[in-house]
Amino acid sequence: MSLADRFPDITRRNEPLAPHTHLRIGGPAEFFVRPGTADELREVLRACQKDKVPVRMLGGGYNLLVRDDPVPGAVVQLTAPAFRMIEWDGRKIVAGGGGQLFDLIAFAARQGLAGLETLVGIRGTVGGSVRCNVGDRNGEISQTVRQVTVMTDAGNVQVRQRDELNFAEHQSDLDEPVILSVEFELDRDDRAAVLKRLRKSWITRKGAEPFSFQHAARLFHDPPGKSAAGLIDRAGLTKAKVGGAELSERNANYVVAHPGTTAADILQLVDHVRDRVRERTGVTLERELNVW
Ligand SMILES: Cc1cc2nc3c(=O)[nH]c(=O)nc-3n(C[C@H](O)[C@H](O)[C@H](O)COP(=O)(O)OP(=O)(O)OC[C@H]3O[C@@H](n4cnc5c(N)ncnc54)[C@H](O)[C@@H]3O)c2cc1C
DSSP, rough: OOOOHHHHHTTEEEEEEEGGTTOOOOOOOEEEESSSHHHHHHHHHHHHHHHHHHHEEEESSEEEEEOOOOOOHHHHHHSGGGSSSSEETTEEEEEESSBBBHHHHHHHHHEEEEEEGTTTTTTSSSHHHHHHEEETTTTTGGGGGGEEEEOOTTEEEEEEEEEOOOTTEEEEEOOOSSSEEEEEEOOOOOOHHHHHHHHHHHHHHHHHSOOSSOEEEEOOOOTTSSSSHHHHHHTOOTTOTTTTTOOOOOTTTEEEOOOOHHHHHHHHHHHHHHHHHHHHHHHHOOBBBEEO
16 A cells, blocks of 8 residues: 555645755655654654655755656655644743744744854754754854754654764754754843844845845855855856856855756756866865755
8 A cells, every 4th residue: 555545635646846945946756745743754654664665854945956857755744733833941942843943043032042043044944954954154053952852764753862963064963764853952141132143144144145036055065164155166166057057146155046957957067066176176075955
């Protein structure tokens, strides 16, 4: 029995993934599953494990390129209210993995809790953002993480404490399929001061990113002590283009997908940039963008 037969109310077959990603590119998912509760999610994961169906988690699709071919197996997205809760107790906030990072940051700022406000403007879900350890020179989300509740392939819930986890620049070693929720520990501060830093970060970030109407994604990790965008500029690749895929004029470490761009265009551009940067600067850039 297929997933769609077993979980008909929450599963769609051959769901196009392009509308679910910020690049608006990519083929369909064989099964697209949006469980309503953690129990339902557990059943889905157990069925997938039993039938050897690969499982991929989709957050907001901001750090994701889906190839042009169909994606086999299950793509799971945590959009139900059960996965988007925010609970607060003193300096502690617990946020569901499917909630929006923006909602969490705004909530913390309203309570006068500091530590997340400089991340404002980074788009994504809480789960995707912790898995990718989002941040910039002003800080990373991992600095505020106290524990992460995950669900394993077998559908078991486990809690991973901060000291068991390793985070690096825009990456983590969280390898369980699902981040269910994250507990953050923040600092008390004056609400007006938190909001002031939040506004400043918003303005800075929006000025350094592709325009909000563009379909875009970040391409490479910053090598230690260096900026990927700076290296790409130094390699003479400003506004480099393959098909409809073009490096952003505002920040060369972002690709902008013009109408008609394929995933193959973007992957070719990634290879071209990596080769040219290596030739010109001696640095090998590592891809940050997740590719399915
Ligand atoms: C214009 C633009 C600007 C950006 N600026 C920044 C920036 O300044 N700093 C920065 O760090 N990043 C930045 N990013 C990257 C992106 O916003 C982050 O990586 C974000 O965390 C992605 O979250 P998401 O929910 O969209 O994850 P997705 O892109 O959907 O997924 C990313 C990865 O997380 C996994 N995942 C998603 N949800 C879960 C879950 N619940 N459980 C387990 N795994 C999960 C996916 O399987 C995938 O491997 C930017 C992206 C764009 C498009």
